[in-house]
Amino acid sequence: MKHFFTEGILNWNTFQNDRSMPWKKEKDPYRIWLSEIILQQTRVEQGRPYYERFISEYPTITDLAAAPDEAVFRLWQGLGYYARCKNMLAAARTVANDHAGIFPKDYTGIAALKGVGAYTAAAIASFAYNLPHAVLDGNVYRVLARFFGIDTPTDTTAGKKLFTQLAQDVLPEQQAGTYNQAIMDFGAVVCKPQQPLCKSCRLAPRCEAYQKGLTDLVPVKSKKLRIKKRYFYYLLPDNGSLRFVRKRTAKDIWQNLHEFPMIETPGPVTTAELLASPEFRQLMGKGKFTVTRESLEKKQQLTHQTIHARFLHISQAASMQPPEGFRAVPASELDQLAFPKIIVDFLKG
Numbered sequence: 001m002k003h004f005f006t007e008g009i010l011n012w013n014t015f016q017n018d019r020s021m022p023w024k025k026e027k028d029p030y031r032i033w034l035s036e037i038i039l040q041q042t043r044v045e046q047g048r049p050y051y052e053r054f055i056s057e058y059p060t061i062t063d064l065a066a067a068p069d070e071a072v073f074r075l076w077q078g079l080g081y082y083a084r085c086k087n088m089l090a091a092a093r094t095v096a097n098d099h100a101g102i103f104p105k106d107y108t109g110i111a112a113l114k115g116v117g118a119y120t121a122a123a124i125a126s127f128a129y130n131l132p133h134a135v136l137d138g139n140v141y142r143v144l145a146r147f148f149g150i151d152t153p154t155d156t157t158a159g160k161k162l163f164t165q166l167a168q169d170v171l172p173e174q175q176a177g178t179y180n181q182a183i184m185d186f187g188a189v190v191c192k193p194q195q196p197l198c199k200s201c202r203l204a205p206r207c208e209a210y211q212k213g214l215t216d217l218v219p220v221k222s223k224k225l226r227i228k229k230r231y232f233y234y235l236l237p238d239n240g241s242l243r244f245v246r247k248r249t250a251k252d253i254w255q256n257l258h259e260f261p262m263i264e265t266p267g268p269v270t271t272a273e274l275l276a277s278p279e280f281r282q283l284m285g286k287g288k289f290t291v292t293r294e295s296l297e298k299k300q301q302l303t304h305q306t307i308h309a310r311f312l313h314i315s316q317a318a319s320m321q322p323p324e325g326f327r328a329v330p331a332s333e334l335d336q337l338a339f340p341k342i343i344v345d346f347l348k349g
């Protein structure tokens with residue numbers, strides 16, 4: 001059964017896999033690592049131009065390590081999950097400073113880099129050096145769960161252990177890199193989350209889920225993802241050509257990106273309610289403020305939360321000072337700072 005599975009995946013890869021990706025067959029561990037970091041939580045189509053821009057701007061890991069934080073964050077802008085970018089820079093600097101710019105060549109050394117989890121370490125180790133470490137991502141969980149008919153929830157300790165062992169058992173040690181890429185492609189192209197192509201699948205004769213009509217029921221997850229709604233009201237004090245900005249430092253989304261003065265509320269509020277709130281007074285100080293313009297609501301979907309944002313232009317007779325922690329920046333220089341996507345979209349108009 002395991003042999004049939006492994007051979008099936010390898011044969012499908014040889015004769016039918018035409019999924020193309022710019023980093024496929026890549027052997028340079030820097031490029032593989034970069035593509036894997038970009039693709040964590042990002043679709044291939046979205047990540048591809050970022051990968052190409054990073055490679056062109058920073059051809060080696062030493063170039064990336066030497067780049068100023070702000071320049072790298074700007075290049076990353078739009079990908080979200082900025083902790084990934086921060087970890088990526090930290091890892092590049094570790095390789096540059098502690099490994100003389102040479103990417104680690106063994107699994108333990110790779111896994112020790114910041115932002116590199118078990119999946120990414122296995123991907124780099126197998127793609128770059130053909131080391132026998134099985135990758136386990138959403139695609140692999142799905143293919144294994146369906147073919148072997150496993151209904152143990154994938155997000156439990158028992159499930160993770162079982163799938164990790166099984167993934168390793170079916171890995172052909174001599175062809176680890178090719179097989180790892182093949183099973184992920186197979187999951188993305190054939191054994192897809194919705195409407196898998198079972199009728200033309202070479203694994204179908206022995207696939208438990210297909211034979212028993214369970215393809216919609218496995219893999220199983222024990223918990224449902226809860227999406228939290230957050231309401232952000234950005235204030236743009238009308239102070240000539242100046243905007244007030246600060247870098248987000250709290251342990252929250254968008255750490256290290258910039259923002260305008262902002263009030264977060266537990267639910268949607270009207271403009272009048274916002275202006276009368278103690279949070280507004282605390283941020284903007286005393287005086288009579290008017291809203292001269294306001295945007296429609298903009299939305300940004302993150303993995304665990306939805307951000308609802310509105311942008312309000314605020315005017316006051318007296319010249320306004322930046323709220324505490326903010327600095328005044330000419331509007332013409334905003335494009336030199338990294339902002340979350342929702343603000344970038346607003347600035348683009």
Ligand code: SF4
Pocket residue numbers: 143146147190191192196197198199201202203204207208209210215
């Ligand atoms: S038969 Fe269907 S469910 Fe089974 S491995 Fe093939 S595509 Fe996946």
